Amino acid sequence: MRTEVLSTRTRIGYGLGSVATGTFGTVPGLMLLPYLTDTLGVGAALAAVVVFAPKAWDVVLNPVAGRVTDRTVDPRGARRPWLLRAGLSMAACFALVFAGPDLGSTGLEVAWVLVAYVACATAYAFFQVPYVAMPAEITDSYDERTRLMTWRVAILALAIMASGASAPAVVNALEGRTGYRVMGLLVAVLLVVGVVGAYAGTRSAPVGRVGPGTGTLRDQLRVVAGARDFRLLLTTFVVQALAVGAMLAGVAYVARWVLVDRSAATLLFVCFVGPALLLTPAWAALGRRVGKRRGYELSSLVLALAALVLVGAGHVPVALVYAATALVGVGYAGVQVFPLAMLADAAAVDAARTGENRTGVYTGVWTAGETLGLALGPAVYAGVLALGGYVSTDQPADWMTQLQPGSAVTAITLGFSLLPAALVLLSLLPLRGYALDAATVVVSARPEDRRG
Template identity: 45%
Template sequence: MSTDARPERAAVRLSARTVVNYAIGSLGTGGYSTLPGLVLTYFLTDNLGVAALAAGIIVTTAKVWDVVIDPLIGAASDRQLARTGSRRGFMVIGAVTLPVFFALTFAVPPSWGPVASAICVLLAFLGTATAFSLFQVPYVALPAELTRSYDERTRLLGWRVVVLTAAILLFGAGGPMLRRATGDPVTGYLLMGIVAGVAIGVGMLIASRTADAAAQAITTEIEPAPGLRTQYLSGFRALRRSLPFRALLGTFLLQALATGTMLAGAQYVATWVLHDEAAVEVLFVALVGPALIATPAWTVIANRIGKERSFLAASILFLIASATITFAVWAPGAWIYASVAVAGIAYAGLQSLPMAMLPDVISHDERTTGPGQAGTFTGIWTAGETIGFALGATAVALMLAATGYVSSVAGASTVQPDAAVAGIVLSFSILPAVLMALSLIPLARYSLRRHDIDELASRSFEE
């Protein structure tokens, strides 16, 4: 087996074209992660008249489906890499099919009734989730195959998060604007679903070209993949054998849950705390504007003090910022935007740093298991991320149900009890703060440092 590819990957700087094409994939990631998390529960409760608890179950069911299929897709992606030399096939299928299912998710009219509407939304969103997983699992596997450099991975993932934060702004603020563009909630949601779905699909399709660059970077022979069942289970074996992977995944899952609760609660905060449905767009500008500036800064900080220390600092900053919003229970007002802006600075680090650490974990494991198993790791990773965001929406739905939130259909006027409004604030503040505090426990067990990764690259060069 040839070994000259690894030092080559360690030394060569990634081309600007590769970095740009890979980063554009976050247009899809940001759109899919942001818009359904922001408006889907609200679409069900305040447009289709679905009870809050039932809405939470619908969102969670689709995400649990992701958790089941993501490791399977990861295993199948590794097999595709071994068979064809590229992961691109699944990525293209996901990019082409997602726009259709995404539009169908928001095409359901209130006239069908809560039960029929809920079933149709569930089926369409299951299709959307499947299409997204076909793209996302191999997409996350690519950085470990594009370069072995500690700093190049930080650079690659840093630019990806710049696009991700811009996409969050685009979809988080632009989606609600599209929803209001027609003056009718029914056609407005449909317009939003079509335009956003196409934009997501285009971003995913462009990023799929990066799979070819990754395939060219891997000049070592990839061993034939084992049976699908064996490889599916290998993802869970990787979780057992790799302490850095368990620590990083545990941290990221809890943080996805924390940010997922804020995302799912934002529209409710805008409507019932700030008393302006359009305020959700200002909330997103407050969150993402600072993040666009902060992402390159987190990359610089990580290069100076290490990714793990920078990740810890971002986590603590987000914890403090979200906790301060609790005071909105007694004194709601525009000051909330300032706390959200500070959380946005931290959020940039929470996105870029763990994604830059994951390829390091994969490379560390390659020393004993060999190359070609990145999809095994990213299948488990994507499942963990998915369930974190899903349970975030579920936590908000449970809080709404417990505090007596009143659902309604489009056009109907409703008054919420004080307990429900307080529940909305708590799901946007103290709940994510507590989850962020819990995430610091597994983060403390993450053991990889820069010298560990540099040593791996050095050993590969010597071989």
């Protein structure tokens, strides 16, 4: 391990990986559900299964990916080779998800999407897990990890805004399947930029020297599950990922059926993500003053209260809807910065105390949880649509003349506002027990405090 301040090149290089993680974490959640329901004509209930199943596979796969990368021996480091191998595969598979031909059968077209998405999710697991594992290994500084996460989240916000705003704009401009196919190719190019940027940019990053963990994967998972602070932090993060996933899935539906302006999806998304570009450093600075846990709690409350305001969408001025969405974005910036920095602390404390490297297993479990939450969000939102009687269509050009029952419009609104607000507030309960702070992390890193 190295304690010196990381170079700006390393911070930016590492942060570029967020172009890939942010894009892949955003665009499917934003575009896949409406692609299924409003272009392929898939019922909301079946669409929920298609959106969720590949990510459920990732939940099983991510800890395995962590174990594999923990034991990788390569002159470039254990993690970096996987960034390139898996990242380029992910980009190719993503383009295929939306490139399906007209097969004349909804069942065959759904199967195409499902198979391509499973392949894409598999590649993503072997990119994301080593990527998230790197901060705990390239520095053992409590504050340096927060600085590293600040760069990462700032670039993440930019990537999310660029991909999330442009994806619906491309689809709306070209209409139907052609729009989705072009969007898929453009997003694949963006993924390649992030993958290659992270691989090249971390070439000179320090590499941790903690030995790989002993025992089987099951043994190591048992140890990780017994880490109380990590477990509490993960629970909070997963529930919040579910909330964010539901909001992302609802953007296109709120624009179309509540604001009655399909182009509003791009503006809503910019309002959601834009504040993170400006406020990520401010949240990081606040965290240094009040602590990471307190900063995490405050940003979560901002997100939840702003989401509650959106319950009135459709009955209040449109400007207020955009303003409330921007306030959601203010909170979203914080709930990205703090948990990622806290994860690195938990993994590093374990490595310092035991002398064994379980960072990959920690991050594998973490990314599995994140994947589960982000997958459950759109699936739960689709379930809310189904309960509200949402009517699917395979004729996207007829959206102005198609009608939805009032119950479906209500479901669209509540799934976008009340549901995520309640989930974020609920997520704060386990966080109250989290106890790692700067003093704890520093003490745990001392040689005399390590266990052999």
